[in-house]
Amino acid sequence: xxxxxxxxxxxxxxxxxxxxxxxxxxxxxxxxxxxxxxxxxxxxxxxxxxxxxxxxxxxxxxxxxxxxxxxxxxxxxxxxxxxxxxxxxxxxxxxxxxxxxxxxxxxxxxxxxxxxxxxxxxxxxxxxxxxxxxxxxxxxxxxxxxxxxxxxxxxxxxxxxxxxxxxxxxxxxxxxxxxxxxxxxxxxxxxxxxxx
Amino acid sequence: xxxxxxxxxxxxxxxxxxxxxxxxxxxxxxxxxxxxxxxxxxxxxxxxxxxxxxxxxxxxxxxxxxxxxxxxxxxxxxxxxxxxxxxxxxxxxxxxxxxxxxxxxxxxxxxxxxxxxxxxxxxxxxxxxxxxxxxxxxxxxxxxxxxxxxxxxxxxxxxxxxxxxxxxxxxxxxxxxxxxxxxxxxxxxxxxxxxx
DNA sequence: AATTAATGTCAGTCATCAGTGACTGTCACA
DNA sequence: TGTGACAGTCACTGATGACTGACATTAATT
Numbered sequence: 001x002x003x004x005x006x007x008x009x010x011x012x013x014x015x016x017x018x019x020x021x022x023x024x025x026x027x028x029x030x031x032x033x034x035x036x037x038x039x040x041x042x043x044x045x046x047x048x049x050x051x052x053x054x055x056x057x058x059x060x061x062x063x064x065x066x067x068x069x070x071x072x073x074x075x076x077x078x079x080x081x082x083x084x085x086x087x088x089x090x091x092x093x094x095x096x097x098x099x100x101x102x103x104x105x106x107x108x109x110x111x112x113x114x115x116x117x118x119x120x121x122x123x124x125x126x127x128x129x130x131x132x133x134x135x136x137x138x139x140x141x142x143x144x145x146x147x148x149x150x151x152x153x154x155x156x157x158x159x160x161x162x163x164x165x166x167x168x169x170x171x172x173x174x175x176x177x178x179x180x181x182x183x184x185x186x187x188x189x190x191x192x193x194x195x196x
Numbered sequence: 197x198x199x200x201x202x203x204x205x206x207x208x209x210x211x212x213x214x215x216x217x218x219x220x221x222x223x224x225x226x227x228x229x230x231x232x233x234x235x236x237x238x239x240x241x242x243x244x245x246x247x248x249x250x251x252x253x254x255x256x257x258x259x260x261x262x263x264x265x266x267x268x269x270x271x272x273x274x275x276x277x278x279x280x281x282x283x284x285x286x287x288x289x290x291x292x293x294x295x296x297x298x299x300x301x302x303x304x305x306x307x308x309x310x311x312x313x314x315x316x317x318x319x320x321x322x323x324x325x326x327x328x329x330x331x332x333x334x335x336x337x338x339x340x341x342x343x344x345x346x347x348x349x350x351x352x353x354x355x356x357x358x359x360x361x362x363x364x365x366x367x368x369x370x371x372x373x374x375x376x377x378x379x380x381x382x383x384x385x386x387x388x389x390x391x392x
Numbered sequence: 393a394a395t396t397a398a399t400g401t402c403a404g405t406c407a408t409c410a411g412t413g414a415c416t417g418t419c420a421c422a
Numbered sequence: 423t424g425t426g427a428c429a430g431t432c433a434c435t436g437a438t439g440a441c442t443g444a445c446a447t448t449a450a451t452t
Contacts, residue, residue, distance in 0.1 A: 009398080009399085023306075023307070024307050025221055025223065025304065025307075027221060027223035027224055028223055028307060030438085030439060030440085031439075031440060031441080032439080032440090040399075040400090041399070041400055041401075042440090042441085043399075043400070043401080043441095043442090044398080044399055044400075046440085046441060046442080047398085047399080051440080051441080052439095052440065052441090107303065107304075107365070108221065108303075108304050110219075111219070111220050111221075111224060121367060121368050121369075124367075124369060125368065125369060128369055147381070147384070148381065150372075151373075151377065151378070151381035152381065152385070154369060154370075154373060154378060154381070155355065155378065155381050155382045155385060157358075157369070158355060158356075158358035158359040158362060158378070158382075159351065159354060159355040159358060159382075160358070161358040161361070161362065162353075162354035162355060162356070162357040162358025162359070162361065163354040163358070165357070165358065165361060166354060166357065169303070171317060171320070172317050172321065173317070173320060173321060173324055173350060173353070174350075176346075177347075177350060181347065182347070182350060182351065182354070185343070185344065185347035185348065185350070185351050186351045186355075188343070188389075189348070189351060189385070189386065189389040189390075190385065190389070192388075192389040193384075193385040193386070193388040193389035194385075205428085205429085226408085226409060226410085227409075227410065227411085228409080228410095236429075236430090237429070237430055237431075238410090238411090239411095239412090239429080239430070239431080240428085240429055240430075242410085242411065242412080243428085243429080246411095247410080247411080248409095248410065248411090393452100394451100394452085395450105395451080395452080396449100396450090396451080396452100397448105397449095397450090397451100398447105398448090398449095398450105399446105399447080399448080399449105400445105400446080400447070400448095401444105401445085401446075401447095402443105402444090402445090402446105403442105403443095403444095404441105404442085404443090405440105405441085405442075405443105406439105406440090406441090406442105407438100407439090407440090408437100408438085408439085408440105409436105409437090409438085409439105410435105410436095410437090410438100411434105411435085411436090411437105412433105412434080412435080412436105413432105413433095413434080413435105414431105414432090414433095414434105415430105415431085415432090416429100416430075416431075416432105417428105417429085417430075417431100418427100418428085418429085418430100419426105419427090419428090419429105420425105420426090420427090421424105421425090421426095422423100422424095422425090
């Protein structure tokens with residue numbers, strides 16, 4: 001039972017930490033609260049993590065969404081603009097939504113998470129490069145009009161990033177709206193703009 | 197010199213508070229730091245504001261970007277799609293940039309700012325309604341194609357919201373890019389998508 | 393039955409921080 | 423010259439929060 005149970009406890013504590021810190025920030029939450037929420041004593045928390053800071057870092061490391069983002073590119077590209085953009089957007093929003101708590105924390109805790117900001121920025125960066133290449137290729141295939149593919153990629157990304165952040169922050173604008181509906185509209189606009 | 201100087205002191209303290217809290221959050225900054233940065237003693241801070249919480253609220257109230265957003269609609273609409281969208285975007289980004297510190301704080305400090313979230317959401321809401329009406333009117337004039345104007349407005353807004361947030365957070369994606377360049381590309385895409 | 397790993401309890405340390413109270417200094421102005 | 427408005431200093435308090443050490447408990451393992 002040793003390492004399994006041990007891991008289980010650590011996981012529960014990390015989950016509790018993520019939950020609470022996403023709502024109230026690193027400094028807004030006490031180690032006691034985290035432990036209680038996880039169903040353990042504060043002492044146990046400190047037996048598993050050598051400090052509060054270390055707990056946050058561990059939690060981040062453990063639940064990092066790094067890898068998923070990459071898979072997004074490896075999916076089936078059909079070279080049909082609408083289909084591909086829909087697929088990419090859906091996956092993007094799914095990943096952003098799954099990782100919303102980590103994203104909230106990361107936005108907030110620049111100071112407390114050394115070298116973390118960069119890892120948050122790494123994946124959009126990759127996505128931007130992938131999209132840029134995709135648009136270039138589509139242009140070469142004569143499927144889209146010629147403009148600057150890098151700029152198109154950035155606009156596309158920010159459009160979805162904005163919506164993803166709105167969703168994370170419970171923006172009332174999205175209340176009347178499903179995210180699926182947003183995706184459809186945005187892709188329609190994009191498709192229509194780029195189709196020759 | 198009474199109330200002028202008094203206001204001046206209070207202002208300096210509020211400015212210092214905004215500066216520091218935008219970087220490190222409410223709980224990440226001490227009243228002493230704020231006072232020192234403002235060039236006063238901690239005592240003076242508490243003579244002007246009855247608590248740290250009250251200081252934050254006052255600062256927010258004072259520098260609230262509420263009003264500016266509305267002016268954005270009252271500007272010259274030319275009923276030329278490209279021109280109007282450029283004007284709106286430029287103003288939007290200008291206001292967002294001017295108020296970046298308050299925006300950062302507001303995103304972070306949901307818990308500490310009672311009823312603040314709603315006031316942050318109010319203006320985009322207004323903007324969304326204005327844009328919706330604008331798109332409807334443009335459709336009636338036969339200047340744009342028929343789709344759902346509300347959805348168009350939301351997509352337009354989030355596109356710029358995303359970029360504005362990226363700019364605030366120093367997203368490296370925007371490094372190679374001026375915001376003006378983003379605006380141009382995004383409006384080109386939008387214009388091309390909506391033009392009959 | 394003895395051992396061990398994981399957790400709990402309790403009492404306590406140490407540092408920090410919001411906020412206060414008493415008193416002083418300074419300048420404007422009447 | 424005296425009063426009022428504003429800021430400073432200093433020495434506190436009271437609370438909180440991260441983190442520790444000693445010892446007890448529980449339950450599974452051998």
